[in-house]
Amino acid sequence: MNDQTLFSIFFSAMVVNNFTLAMFLGLCPFMGVSARVETALRMGLANIFVLVLTSLSAWVLNTFILESVPYLRIISFIIVVASLVQIVEMAVKKLSPTLFRQLGIFLPLMTTNCAIFGLAIFQTNRGYGFFQGLTFAVGAGLGLTLALVLMASIRESVEFSDVPEIAKGTGLVLIIAGTLSMAFMGFAGLL
Amino acid sequence: MNEEIMKEDTGTHDPSLPESPETPLKETVSTFRLVATLAVAGALAGLLIVLVNQHTKPIIDKYKAEQLKIAVYEVLPGVERYSTYYLVNDRLSLNIPEGNKDSDYRRIYVGYDILDEVSGIAISRGESGFQDVVQIIFGFNPTTGKLSGMKVLDSKETPGLGDKIFKDMAFVKQFFAGPETPLIGVKIGAGKGKPNEIDTITGATISSKVVIDIINHALEEWRPVIDRGIPKAPVVSKFEETKQ
Amino acid sequence: MRKTTPSQDFIRGIWNENPVLIQMLGLCPALAVTNSVKNALAMSAATFFVICCSSVLVSSCKRFIPNEVRISAYILVIATFVTLADMLLQAYAPVQHKELGAFIALIVVNCMILGRQEAFSAKNNVYRSLLDAIGTGIGFTIALVMMGGFREILGTGSFLEYSLFGANFEPWVIMVLPAGGFLTLGFILLAMGFVEQRKKTKTTLTAEQSP
Numbered sequence: 115m116n117d118q119t120l121f122s123i124f125f126s127a128m129v130v131n132n133f134t135l136a137m138f139l140g141l142c143p144f145m146g147v148s149a150r151v152e153t154a155l156r157m158g159l160a161n162i163f164v165l166v167l168t169s170l171s172a173w174v175l176n177t178f179i180l181e182s183v184p185y186l187r188i189i190s191f192i193i194v195v196a197s198l199v200q201i202v203e204m205a206v207k208k209l210s211p212t213l214f215r216q217l218g219i220f221l222p223l224m225t226t227n228c229a230i231f232g233l234a235i236f237q238t239n240r241g242y243g244f245f246q247g248l249t250f251a252v253g254a255g256l257g258l259t260l261a262l263v264l265m266a267s268i269r270e271s272v273e274f275s276d277v278p279e280i281a282k283g284t285g286l287v288l289i290i291a292g293t294l295s296m297a298f299m300g301f302a303g304l305l
Numbered sequence: 306m307n308e309e310i311m312k313e314d315t316g317t318h319d320p321s322l323p324e325s326p327e328t329p330l331k332e333t334v335s336t337f338r339l340v341a342t343l344a345v346a347g348a349l350a351g352l353l354i355v356l357v358n359q360h361t362k363p364i365i366d367k368y369k370a371e372q373l374k375i376a377v378y379e380v381l382p383g384v385e386r387y388s389t390y391y392l393v394n395d396r397l398s399l400n401i402p403e404g405n406k407d408s409d410y411r412r413i414y415v416g417y418d419i420l421d422e423v424s425g426i427a428i429s430r431g432e433s434g435f436q437d438v439v440q441i442i443f444g445f446n447p448t449t450g451k452l453s454g455m456k457v458l459d460s461k462e463t464p465g466l467g468d469k470i471f472k473d474m475a476f477v478k479q480f481f482a483g484p485e486t487p488l489i490g491v492k493i494g495a496g497k498g499k500p501n502e503i504d505t506i507t508g509a510t511i512s513s514k515v516v517i518d519i520i521n522h523a524l525e526e527w528r529p530v531i532d533r534g535i536p537k538a539p540v541v542s543k544f545e546e547t548k549q
Numbered sequence: 550m551r552k553t554t555p556s557q558d559f560i561r562g563i564w565n566e567n568p569v570l571i572q573m574l575g576l577c578p579a580l581a582v583t584n585s586v587k588n589a590l591a592m593s594a595a596t597f598f599v600i601c602c603s604s605v606l607v608s609s610c611k612r613f614i615p616n617e618v619r620i621s622a623y624i625l626v627i628a629t630f631v632t633l634a635d636m637l638l639q640a641y642a643p644v645q646h647k648e649l650g651a652f653i654a655l656i657v658v659n660c661m662i663l664g665r666q667e668a669f670s671a672k673n674n675v676y677r678s679l680l681d682a683i684g685t686g687i688g689f690t691i692a693l694v695m696m697g698g699f700r701e702i703l704g705t706g707s708f709l710e711y712s713l714f715g716a717n718f719e720p721w722v723i724m725v726l727p728a729g730g731f732l733t734l735g736f737i738l739l740a741m742g743f744v745e746q747r748k749k750t751k752t753t754l755t756a757e758q759s760p
Binding site: 135 | 573576577580581620621624625628629631632635636650651654655657658660723726727728729730731732734735736738739742743745746
């Protein structure tokens with residue numbers, strides 16, 4: 115087991131080991147939906163929700179099922195994540211069709227979002243308990259949202275500047291991400 | 306629509322597979338067929354994984370055991386042999402109760418010198434570090450309380466910074482120089498020359514403190530047990546290796 | 550769908566539709582484990598194994614997989630091979646396994662692999678799918694080794710742990726850190742954009758001159 119305090123887990127997941135900027139998890143939405151602050155924010159919030167659910171299911175799996183068959187971990191996690199995303203999708207569609215329309219393609223795409231699967235794997239590797247896992251999920255989700263929103267606001271301002279032709283597109287996004295990642299390294303000393 | 310199907314299909318499930326999944330219904334695929342396909346796929350996947358696992362597990366375990374042996378001798382310099390003691394009902398024991406799994410018990414490695422006296426104890430312990438769990442093994446002398454060595458077994462700390470806990474020899478050497486316990490971590494130059502100070506690494510303060518914390522926590526936990534006495538290990542010849 | 554020759558299937562993934570550099574798929578491993586060439590090679594090898602096995606299996610079983618559950622079935626297949634790769638690496642290359650850690654498990658969510666199953670293996674025969682998988686795997690390896698090379702040379706002053714510049718070289722530690730991953734890939738893309746632009750201007754120039 116693991117006796118890290120909840121505060122340090124939260125803070126570590128959110129800024130120090132930011133999922134996107136330090137561990138490269140969840141890069142697809144980071145590249146894809148970071149053009150507008152509003153969509154970025156919404157995507158981030160949807161992520162937090164799914165991350166929390168994933169953390170809960172991973173905990174259940176680890177505690178009750180995978181104890182005796184650890185080698186089936188990868189396969190069962192991916193199946194749970196895939197099912198979860200679809201259940202959430204159906205629930206959102208039923209409960210709030212407006213939100214469903216706004217989220218659009220991002221929701222199903224979460225199945226292959228490494229952040230979600232990565233959370234389950236890292237939580238297991240570190241031996242987090244129930245509350246530690248939850249804190250980790252919320253922290254990681256907020257970290258993702260933070261990175262997405264920061265990126266989106268930078269991209270919104272860059273849009274009006276005179277960027278050389280070759281730098282338009284992913285190259286520029288990656289270099290901005292590199293700069294953000296460097297900035298986030300500054301948080302490392304805080305813990 | 307295939308939620309329930311997928312959920313049940315974690316690969317471990319029952320072998321009561323439907324006889325023929327190839328019902329010739331091309332247009333409207335029945336739920337039964339969907340379930341059957343995934344069930345067959347899941348069962349095959351599970352079977353394959355179990356087979357490969359049976360093949361690779363002994364190799365992995367053997368490698369781990371060898372690595373452990375090397376590590377124990379490294380952190381307990383000068384020991385002739387060592388025995389593994391398990392913590393059973395708060396007491397040290399050479400054997401675990403019948404019918405239990407070896408991995409369920411925590412253990413220490415007691416090293417003996419040439420006269421068959423206890424000369425050092427090695428403990429392995431992991432705690433989460435900067436990125437992921439840091440697993441270390443360290444040795445100490447139970448009579449003086451001084452450390453005799455430390456080795457990082459597993460760490461995914463940041464390359465270039467956190468990985469200095471095993472790459473920065475100036476840091477590692479401090480643990481071999483016999484510091485007293487409990488350890489305290491100090492910034493380089495900020496120490497007062499006390500015998501239990503360890504200089505942390507600039508740029509890897511958290512990782513270095515994790516190492517120090519692991520050792521302190523492990524000692525806190527194990528000292529009472531060790532002080533209650535170590536049952537005498539049967540004298541084995543020098544060439545007969547103790548079991549891992 | 551446009552007909553392609555087998556050699557096109559093979560070549561396509563290597564450069565023109567390079568999964569990492571052109572299609573921007575599988576960025577997570579491409580950035581996370583390329584701080585040394587060795588890690589990049591180990592990751593490529595594992596991914597190569599997974600994509601080839603999955604493609605062969607998916608293309609040979611495509612008749613039996615109903616359309617409704619195909620994605621789930623693909624994921625199941627991929628997850629199985631990733632588990633196998635994980636166990637085999639741990640048994641035969643324990644040092645690399647330790648270095649790569651959780652990122653081996655993360656091969657499951659590498660969109661590149663699922664993408665090839667859905668886009669190619671589900672519609673083509675075993676031979677073509679295998680060629681496609683090998684091509685994509687080689688393309689992935691090229692991208693990873695390229696990044697690993699850049700980052701290792703600049704970040705530690707060595708290549709495959711063989712020191713290049715002697716003791717006086719001050720390594721750019723930033724290159725082996727996460728930020729370095731983003732920057733390296735960013736600069737590679739800029740360079741590719743530059744080359745592309747030069748090519749375009751040249752062709753327009755010649756087009757203007759010739760008539």
